Amino acid sequence: NALITTAIGGDVATQVQQGEKQFDLVVRLERQYRDNPGEIANILVPTPGGPQIPLKEFADIRVMNGPSFIYRQDNSRYIGVQFSVAGRDLAGAVEDAMRQINGQVSLPEGYHLDWGGEYTEYTQSRAQLNIILPLTLGLIFLLLFALYSNLKFPFITVLGVVLSAPVGGLVALWLTGMPFSVSSGIGFLALFGVSVQTAVVYISYVNELRLGGTPLADAIRAGAVLRLRPIMMTALVAALGLLPAALATGVGTDTQRPFALVIVSGLFTRLLISIFLMPALYTLVARPDDRLEV
Template sequence: LTLIVSLVIMALTFTSAKLLGTEFLPQLNEGALWVTAQLPMSTSLESSVSTTNKMRHILGSFPEVKQTLSQVGRTNDGTDPKGFFNVQIQVDLYPKDDWKRNITQEELIAQMDKKLSQFPGIIFNYSQPIIDNVAEAVAGVPASMAVKIFGSDFKVLDHKADDVMRVLKKIQGVEDLGILRNLGQPEFRIELDQSKMALYGVTTADANAVIEMAIGGKAATTLYQGERKFDIRIRYQKDSRDTEEKIENLMVPTLNGSKIAIKEIAEITKLTGPAFIYRDNNQRYIAVKFSVRGRDLGSTIAEAQQKVNRAVKLDQGYSFTWNGEFENQIRASNTLANVVPICLLVIFLILFMTFGNMKDAILVILNVPFALIGGILALHITNTNFSISAGIGFIALFGVCIQNGVILISVFRKNLLEGVQIDQAILTGVISRVRPVVMTALMAAIGLMPAAISTGIGSETQKPLAIVVIGGLITSTILTLLLLPIIYKMVYNLIHKRENRKLLRKLGA
């Protein structure tokens, strides 16, 4: 009966493991926030500084905020080609124990975002200083997660990004949603008409030279000052090129010596062109960036991928990828899936060499599920997501529960070799080994208890490991002492019945 109940509990626990949330690593608390704001691309320096000061004033009004530090333009390392539209604000927070309001960091971010949303047309992203650098290096964009849509046509990319964003808006847990657009630079485009140029006798070189000299200036000679040299550029006076009409009326020389206005030989339009061209593996892309808060990463991305794949159809030559922390989670999960079987195989080989037979080695390996039960239940009880830290905790559990199994199996074998009857051998073995088995578990559990209940900065990564190990030790210790003797006796009786049948067959022959 005990064995049946335990097997039912084991089956239910393993089934409930599918309900656990998943993530790469728990979110660290660095004691500061990193707020990134992307203003319209044509924003001037003066406007950007003014808006930044207003945002800093709003952020500084929260009682949990100690101070703010802002930066406008490109980053300090100079690796990102950012314009004045890029604003980064570091928000230093008071220690959590000094907060006057009983709110979480996620709730604080939600309140900040609600107040900052009064600025129209600005895309915000909330992270932490160290995590932001790591996430940007992984995702390739200033966000923890991004959907990159690859293709050649900017307008198609822009349209598909809007479609993806509409889908992601409806998914619970998706925050800081925004599009890192390529388009956004106002352009005054002059496209020369070759047929009209031929009609009026205008060469392409003459037309380009006039446009270049009028708007950008043309280098006529070079000025040398010591080892330095400077181009001397000839350019039209500002009052001859400061309006669209004046540029349209620029006069271009023809082959017969007359002049004609540029508007007569070119199509002049105003449009919004690309301000930045983002590339990955030499392919153009547009990114839809977002963060995940208030929900586990694994289920959020799974739902997002399912709905985006169903709702957004891409033409031939276009594709999208999911980048960011989710990639790390997938890689780490695949690594764990390879490492765990190898660990169990190595343990089994060591046990086989120790005991000299497969029966005892397999019986010891059967202790592993006992530990998994407690680890999974501990994650459920503490509402902790399964992460790589928790996965390493499960691997650590293997060693402890295997050790307990070896202790019991060894004493059972010793008693049987001394001629003790099976029931008595098991009973005296369990009684004599309760203390070392329990002490081993208690030592590990007590040692990891501070890590499991700590709340300091950086404790988030070690808590899942400690929780899994402590929970697994509890069930592993109890079930090892209760179930392993029962299983050992069943296997012992089964083997001896087979041996007796073989002996009777031989005698009968």
């Protein structure tokens, strides 16, 4: 193999130095001895016993179409087929291609398909997100439990966020035609964090009013009115700060735009819904003998 490779393709024999530069000196047969199958078949190959025999004595030399490079991975050959996705989401395009190939392409024995590239990174990130999302919600609940020292207020906080914040994000993705991606999933995580903060502002203030002797109904109503401005400022600062990224259409916005769009639209719906939802949820669970923490 080394002899044939050197005779036809050439091999570095030494290096030539000219001034401060070095160049490889490649040795191979002259063109007239390697430019057709007949000449290649006459290349003499040494045998273990010493004599040299022509290559044509133990190999068939012919011109065929084949790959210019042979790629290997994990000690196996593979053929890479690449394509780009435009006008639709990556996961949907790959899943559609999988269905068509499984239905129309029959692979020879010993062959198999592996879907790699960005799709592999997407599936890995999606699997990590399936673990991170419930873990994040669980940690938020534990922090709220540590704050209020009971289960009812953390429960209505998380329930209020789940019922209000994702609505805007999901509607925005649907209206813009964007698929649910890892970037938008991370956006929902950030959205939950900011939304929980607005709920804590309301519940803590109502608890403070109740500790001061304000009746339950009056405290719920006063909290909804007096904490409206701080809640709006908390949400709007985050939403307006990400608004340019949500509206951007230039190069590099494929990942940042879903993230920002989910947060901006989710915070607006969170504000609109939570104004009525949080007082209603607090009314359902609050009791005169509650242990109150602010």
